[in-house]
Amino acid sequence: MRPSSPVGIFGWGGYIPKYRIKGEEIARIWGKSPDYSLRLGVKEKAVAGPDEDTTTIAYEAAYNALLRAQIDPKEIGAIFVGTESKPYAVKPTGTIVAEALGATPNLLCADFEFACKAGTEALQCCIGLTASGMIKYGLAIGADTAQSAPNDPLEYSAASGGAAFIVGRANADAAAIIHATYTYVTDTPDFWRRQGQPYPKHGERFTGMPAYFRHIREAAEGLMEELGLTPLDINYVVFHQPNGKFPLRAARMLGFTIEQVNPGLLVPEIGNTYSGSSPLGLAAVLDIAKPQETILVVSYGSGAGSDAFYITVEDAIEEKRNLAPKIRDYIERKCYIDYATYAKYRGKLVFG
Amino acid sequence: MIKLSKVYITGVGMTRVADHWDKDLKDLFMEAANKALADSIETHMDALYIANMCAGLAYQQENLASMLATYLNVDAIPAFRIEAGEASGAAAVLQAYQAIKSGLFDTAMVVGVEKLSDLPSTKLTLTISTTADSEYDLKNGATIQAIYAIIMKQYMNKFKATREQIAQFAVQMHRNAVKNPYAYLRFEINLKSILKAPPIAEPITLYDEAAMTDGAAAIILSRNQPKNQVSVAIEGIGVASAPHQIGLRHNLTEMACTTLAAKKAYKIAGINSSEIDIVEVHDNYTITGITSIEDLGFFKKGEAAKAVEQGLIAPDGELPVNVSGGLKARGHPLGATGVYQLAELTLQLRGEALEAQIPDVETALAHNMAGTGSLCITTILRRIK
Numbered sequence: 001m002r003p004s005s006p007v008g009i010f011g012w013g014g015y016i017p018k019y020r021i022k023g024e025e026i027a028r029i030w031g032k033s034p035d036y037s038l039r040l041g042v043k044e045k046a047v048a049g050p051d052e053d054t055t056t057i058a059y060e061a062a063y064n065a066l067l068r069a070q071i072d073p074k075e076i077g078a079i080f081v082g083t084e085s086k087p088y089a090v091k092p093t094g095t096i097v098a099e100a101l102g103a104t105p106n107l108l109c110a111d112f113e114f115a116c117k118a119g120t121e122a123l124q125c126c127i128g129l130t131a132s133g134m135i136k137y138g139l140a141i142g143a144d145t146a147q148s149a150p151n152d153p154l155e156y157s158a159a160s161g162g163a164a165f166i167v168g169r170a171n172a173d174a175a176a177i178i179h180a181t182y183t184y185v186t187d188t189p190d191f192w193r194r195q196g197q198p199y200p201k202h203g204e205r206f207t208g209m210p211a212y213f214r215h216i217r218e219a220a221e222g223l224m225e226e227l228g229l230t231p232l233d234i235n236y237v238v239f240h241q242p243n244g245k246f247p248l249r250a251a252r253m254l255g256f257t258i259e260q261v262n263p264g265l266l267v268p269e270i271g272n273t274y275s276g277s278s279p280l281g282l283a284a285v286l287d288i289a290k291p292q293e294t295i296l297v298v299s300y301g302s303g304a305g306s307d308a309f310y311i312t313v314e315d316a317i318e319e320k321r322n323l324a325p326k327i328r329d330y331i332e333r334k335c336y337i338d339y340a341t342y343a344k345y346r347g348k349l350v351f352g
Numbered sequence: 353m354i355k356l357s358k359v360y361i362t363g364v365g366m367t368r369v370a371d372h373w374d375k376d377l378k379d380l381f382m383e384a385a386n387k388a389l390a391d392s393i394e395t396h397m398d399a400l401y402i403a404n405m406c407a408g409l410a411y412q413q414e415n416l417a418s419m420l421a422t423y424l425n426v427d428a429i430p431a432f433r434i435e436a437g438e439a440s441g442a443a444a445v446l447q448a449y450q451a452i453k454s455g456l457f458d459t460a461m462v463v464g465v466e467k468l469s470d471l472p473s474t475k476l477t478l479t480i481s482t483t484a485d486s487e488y489d490l491k492n493g494a495t496i497q498a499i500y501a502i503i504m505k506q507y508m509n510k511f512k513a514t515r516e517q518i519a520q521f522a523v524q525m526h527r528n529a530v531k532n533p534y535a536y537l538r539f540e541i542n543l544k545s546i547l548k549a550p551p552i553a554e555p556i557t558l559y560d561e562a563a564m565t566d567g568a569a570a571i572i573l574s575r576n577q578p579k580n581q582v583s584v585a586i587e588g589i590g591v592a593s594a595p596h597q598i599g600l601r602h603n604l605t606e607m608a609c610t611t612l613a614a615k616k617a618y619k620i621a622g623i624n625s626s627e628i629d630i631v632e633v634h635d636n637y638t639i640t641g642i643t644s645i646e647d648l649g650f651f652k653k654g655e656a657a658k659a660v661e662q663g664l665i666a667p668d669g670e671l672p673v674n675v676s677g678g679l680k681a682r683g684h685p686l687g688a689t690g691v692y693q694l695a696e697l698t699l700q701l702r703g704e705a706l707e708a709q710i711p712d713v714e715t716a717l718a719h720n721m722a723g724t725g726s727l728c729i730t731t732i733l734r735r736i737k
Contacts (some may be wrong), residue, residue: 039550
């Protein structure tokens with residue numbers, strides 16, 4: 001899918017809560033080997049505090065994106081929030097973010113859900129709306145306070161965080177240009193959470209080859225083939241990061257090196273932020289990428305699908321980079337908590 | 353005196369043991385069955401025997417044989433599902449063998465089929481554990497893994513076997529599987545990775561355990577000797593059970609059912625263990641592989657671990673064991689495993705095992721066991737010149 005006119009990223013920003021719990025601490029509670037989470041490639045994960053939720057994370061990320069875009073929030077014609085941890089089952093997260101940013105009332109607003117790829121789907125919709133000229137700028141956010149059942153392997157990775165992107169028709173102020181996107185979707189039930197259930201369930205090994213790897217591979221190869229690209233043409237590649245092993249294996253399968261993956265690989269230090277995962281990886285790469293460098297982003301959402309994007313970095317990135325905190329700043333700002341505090345903050349203690 | 357006919361294996365067909373995400377039980381069944389039919393001189397099947405352990409618990413499908421027969425597109429074929437835990441494969445072959453031997457049928461197809469990859473690990477563990485004694489073992493917390501851990505500990509203490517010697521069995525299985533196109537885990541592993549793998553039930557780690565997943569294997573049995581190919585005949589089948597509850601066993605380091613079933617099979621075939629050229633044993637855990645090759649009479653009690661370390665069970669060793677990769681690395685599709693063993697040995701006897709072929713195989717033995725050693729079926733095959 002190529003937009004009818006080029007679409008640029010004018011602002012990007014991320015947010016990661018400061019609380020961290022080590023995999024070792026989770027393993028201690030459940031009687032697992034201390035290196036259990038290291039085997040999944042996750043050292044520690046970010047935990048939302050008691051006064052944080054997907055809305056506050058989405059707002060923080062969007063605010064940082066706005067700082068870099070330097071536009072009037074009233075020019076934002078759409079705000080879409082991709083998440084699987086909406087604070088309200090019925091009531092949009094996006095309207096709260098829009099009101100807080102000062103973007104209301106003349107804009108489209110909706111929350112998207114497609115497991116971990118809802119954020120990139122929000123981005124695709126913003127690309128379409130801005131390229132067609134229906135709106136001037138679109139704000140796409142992927143954010144989550146990821147749920148995981150106690151003592152589930154997911155508990156070692158499910159984390160909180162998010163990233164936001166302001167896109168519009170490309171001009172000299174664009175920090176990067178999104179040239180094309182490609183989506184691969186099938187009905188693959190590898191991970192799900194039914195209505196009313198507090199925690200998701202997953203199909204264990206089924207989440208690997210027929211789910212994550214198949215969709216990532218098809219979307220990445222589909223896009224590269226459409227654009228006549230090879231891994232050698234790409235400087236950075238960002239995959240969805242459910243754990244530390246899957247993205248590295250996907251990279252090997254597709255012919256990318258660890259050096260192309262590492263700058264956007266955040267999961268070992270912050271965990272899997274679900275809808276925020278690949279968007280945060282992209283934000284981290286934009287924090288350091290130089291003009292004329294190229295980026296391939298491939299998200300993955302269970303259920304299942306992958307969105308791939310081909311992005312080139314433009315000159316304007318240099319003057320925007322330092323206008324807001326970087327992802328690395330948030331990674332390094334941390335405060336360790338024990339399992340009891342984590343259980344309290346994440347609402348895992350059920351009274352009565 | 354009535355001379356009972358010989359029973360020949362006239363066709364074999366297998367799917368690769370793998371996570372067949374896009375195939376269900378009937379797809380796997382059809383693939384193996386069609387391959388076996390294409391391989392056999394026989395075009396008419398008098399009966400169908402299905403070996404399967406888990407369909408009821410895992411997929412709410414009992415009466416499996418008639419369900420699968422529907423897809424085989426043969427009219428009114430008698431169809432049976434045989435369940436004897438992980439020994440279902442050999443048990444189904446025994447039923448077909450008896451029917452042909454007795455004159456009831458001239459031909460029969462045996463298909464072992466299992467679909468496990470869709471099961472969450474908790475359900476799979478529970479399903480496997482139902483082959484132990486549900487009332488006395490399982491409900492008291494003794495899972496299959498826990499029982500084999502006790503067996504491994506006892507063996508190590510009693511015979512001064514080292515953990516490394518036992519783990520070497522898995523190293524050899526993986527090495528063998530590389531050459532088997534039907535194997536699940538076709539890659540080598542080293543001792544360190546086995547010892548450092550996540551513990552399941554100390555001292556057993558993840559890599560000591562057979563890899564359980566999907567597969568189907570079919571063999572065609574007939575009273576008619578094939579004219580245009582090397583003939584493989586079933587020379588004897590020995591079966592024995594042992595106390596189901598682990599607490600009733602007198603000796604945990606010997607599987608009495610294996611010892612007895614082997615003796616019976618050797619007697620029926622009129623041979624002794626030294627005449628076996630190649631063997632497929634039921635190595636659901638590395639320790640089971642070790643004790644089985646002792647209980648079958650190939651090594652003295654307590655000496656197999658050292659023999660494994662010395663390479664005596666390698667394809668070029670004194671007694672090639674599990675050239676297929678065994679349950680460990682070829683994979684263990686539970687109820688289908690016994691049929692895989694016989695299909696693979698038939699290819700060896702016919703000289704058609706390609707890269708995995710062992711030279712001059714005349715006599716072969718398959719050892720298929722259920723639960724924690726509560727039932728064993730030992731089958732001896734011979735190439736008929």
